[in-house]
Amino acid sequence: MRNSSTGRVLRRVVTYGFVTLGALASIFPLYYMVVGSLQLHADSAFSGLIPRSGNIGLQNYRDVNKAISLLPSLGNSAIFTLGTVVLTIVIGLPAGYALARLRFPGKPAVAGMLILVLVLPFQVMMIPLYILVVRDYGLADNYIGMILPFAVNATAVLIFRQFFVSLPDELFDAAHIDGAGEVRTLLLVAAPLTKPAILTASVITFIGPWNEFLWPFLITKQHSMQPLAVSLGEYVSTNAATATNPYGVILAGACVLAVPVIALFLIAQRHFTSAALGSGVKE
Template identity: 35%
Template sequence: MSRRRTHPRTLAQRALLYLLLAVVAVVPLFPLYWLVISAFKTPAEFVTIPPTWFPASPTFDQVNAALTQVPFAQSMMNSVIIAGGATISVLITSILAGYVFAKYQFRGKNLMFWGIVATMFLPPIVTLVPLYYLVNSMGLSDSYIGVLLPWLANAFGIFLMRQFIMDVPDELIEAARLDGASEFRIVWQFVVPLIKPAVVTLAVFMFVFSWNNFLWPLTILRTEAMYPVVLTLNRLMSYTMSFDYQNVVIAGALIASLPTLIVFLISQRVFVQGIASSGVKG
């Protein structure tokens, strides 16, 4: 049987589509590429005009300087504690609250839910001063708990979990109740596996947000030993008055970006499924 030949016009359209997709992919990836090559350039090559597209003599001096000029390892650990704690807390509170709003009926449910959603539209700067006075009055300033307290629950997470849990069949939940399963067991053993893409999506969003959060840690923390990596990078900025240290800051930014990139690469398949599902839901 002879194979069906593809029409030349179809081939041209497909090639044009692939070319367009390649251009679209290159645009967001180019800053990351420039960050990587700049971190390994020498100071002299870094300021060369026109710029070079590949390091002529790759060096790790900038990386070593970024790691030694400031307590980078300690700040990375601080960021892991803060971002990890906030992510776990938001997942727990969002799943439980989303389950209640999706499957329980009680007076004032809709008013309470949309009131929570309305807080998503408040600019963070508006709540900064009240949050500071609240945390400071509790004696939690300059502590991990003080940094985490405003992010233990998240309105977007509650909204996202509620939307996905609403699609979980009520018959499944009722059957689990008839078998004697507790509400917590129903949530973690039956509901969560069915909304895994949404859970992973929320985890990635929350981890990246907490990792990159700058303003609130700067407001509440005073001890430099507790600074997350974004605040430690700010200390490196003092060296940018010299061209010799501009790529040191870039090297530090590259190191600080690695955990979020790793988290995304590990979870990308399920993350894309979650984004696609939320898009279909509208």
């Protein structure tokens, strides 16, 4: 009995040890980025991982702000990202409802096309999108041109579809018995329950455009229209080498780019799990 108890304790210690090591390995790049962004003089030695009071400051953040004007770039990133998230929810929610609850010809084909869109990399569609958005619509150096290719997010549609599939049929049957049509059922019955799905889709959608470099780089030639990822990328390729601490400046810009995503995840993570819905159905 004692040996069995000792074995369980050892297995638990080993499991927790592996989990702890995995967590530390995952956090280490973030820690290195923050420490490196605060170093006044680059220190690539192992001892540089420990902050020293004489080599810590905000000069790298001042340098990157002076070079690329962080606030306007952050504003461009916010407009691009929030516009994409809003359109993704507005389009994805009814699309997911239709795929989950409506019957119409070609429904399996539509679902298959969504999977195909997820499989295809964005680079495959980039050239025709560029021709369509820039040449045909004339939306270069325009927020609409940045947002349009990301307005329909197949992942978000599938998230909403799966959420609506998981809802009890009794909720929709009761609405239909009361004479509600599909639009009214969506707005008054289904949509109020989708907070977890909306938050999940929003966070997943937010990460993509916020970190997106290639598409905004292609269609924005004016520096005043470039999101932070593009401004930071151009700075790294052209002017970073002239800074007193090039790596520190680059890491400072990376920290500024990462903070909104981390903050959003920390705020929204407790809402990811949907609340139990069975209590809303009367037997």
